Amino acid sequence: MIGKLKGLVDEIGEDHCVVDVGGVGYVAFCSSRTLSALPGPGEAVTLFIDTYVREDMIRLYGFQSHLEREWFRLLQLVQSVGAKVALAVLSTLTTAELANAIALRDISMVARAPGVGRKVAERIVTELRTKAPAYAGDASGTIGLKQELGEGVAAAPVSDAVSALTNLGYSRDVAANAVAAAMKEAGEGADSAKLIRLGLKELAR
Incomplete structure (x- = not known):
């Protein structure tokens, strides 16, 4: 299980980046917010990683902070929210904005994320309401x-x-x-x- 990558930025794609760690390139899928915060190719970077393992696939998700990774995991506890939707939410809202939206039951704020309809946004703010303060940053x-x-x-x-x-x-x-x-x-x-x-x-x- 990979929990963190520390190396050099090799490539930045539309939804992922490649981190060179000792000559091995690791592909990490990231939110657009994390990707935009990355340094340029060849520069040092540290990403917090969530490793997703299936019989036919191993996929790494990268985050600029431990808190962002925890929110990624927390969001996926909600019915109908998978990795893609969780990344869309974190691409649209900072962790502080998300915590605040949940605390205030601001469904419209969460629904701004691409692919997140009002029904899913309502589930997010309802199901995570008691958990949000622990991840509020x-x-x-x-x-x-x-x-x-x-x-x-x-x-x-x-x-x-x-x-x-x-x-x-x-x-x-x-x-x-x-x-x-x-x-x-x-x-x-x-x-x-x-x-x-x-x-x-x-x-x-």
Whole structure:
């Protein structure tokens, strides 16, 4: 079982790349996002690999991060989602965007991926809703905050800051995103005034 390839980029195709590891060329099928992030031919690269083995075939799928590989595996737990659909989703959405879409049940966002109809997108957000936070990566703070707000257990300065931003005309989701980013910068214990100020700064970017 191959878990990682570390070598030189030999070739970049439409849906795959070839990595030269000690003179042996390994073909790895990748999302378009991973392919676009690869360095040029002859340059060093590390890919996280998911190995698919069948009686008549061994296929390698390559990812630029461990998190992207985990999402690839997670997506295939959903009925009617195979490797092709999982790669299409990861080509369209970053792992953070996907985690956020699932947390917010944003079916339309997931359905943007080629070959993913509304029915499959609905299955993805429904079946992975309880699993998404564990694979949220950079979105985990935002997802956790939105869950706390929804359950009414968010700290007073946080809920006050979100309320202030929504009163200024921003949607609750946009306000929560901004406050989550503000909390990352301000740290634990920041008051609502600071969170509002940093939240507005985030929204102005």
